Amino acid sequence: KNEVEQSPQNLTAQEGEFITINCSYSVGISALHWLQQHPGGGIVSLFMLSSGKKKHGRLIATINIQEKHSSLHITASHPRDSAVYICAVRLETSGSRLTFGEGTQLTVNP
């Protein structure tokens, strides 16, 4: 079993829809990252959080440490949001390296 599980694996939405991607982890962590990977391959760091909620533009990330769960929300989705979204955690027992989920492929249709 992976230490980091994401759902769904694939998500197709219509432009303007509200989108939620979920991440669950099974062990203690010191931080969680949400990353975005575009078809060209580059990875962009969206958020790093260890508690509560962060917002940047149309993106919102939340984390519940007790429930070992994080969500990434995209409001008013747009075709340019189409990408793979990856949840990565910094395990308490593994220093500052990241352990990654398998990613969620998001496609937003116009």
Added chain:
Amino acid sequence: DSGVTQTPKHLITATGQRVTLRCSPRSGDLSVYWYQQSLDQGLQFLIQYYNGEERAKGNILERFSAQQFPDLHSELNLSSLELGDSALYFCASSLRPYNEQFFGPGTRLTVL
């Protein structure tokens, strides 16, 4: 643009060969991480350096080695290449080990 640069962008080579991937961290960042992204294994941590010293090792093969130089750029050396080494190799940097990591554009390695 994250400020992390990686060269080359693409590399095509043959089995048995040796290659060197280069990473320049963001200005001021002391910590460098190398990650491998393959189709079957996803993203995996390889190795981390902090201020020139090796800090942590992950699933890095003995055929692979890395170093961080005094100017803080890092190189990942891959030798005796096999078909299965074909992957995207990412470098990330952070100010210090527990700060947010910023990723470079990656080097796509194809071993034929």
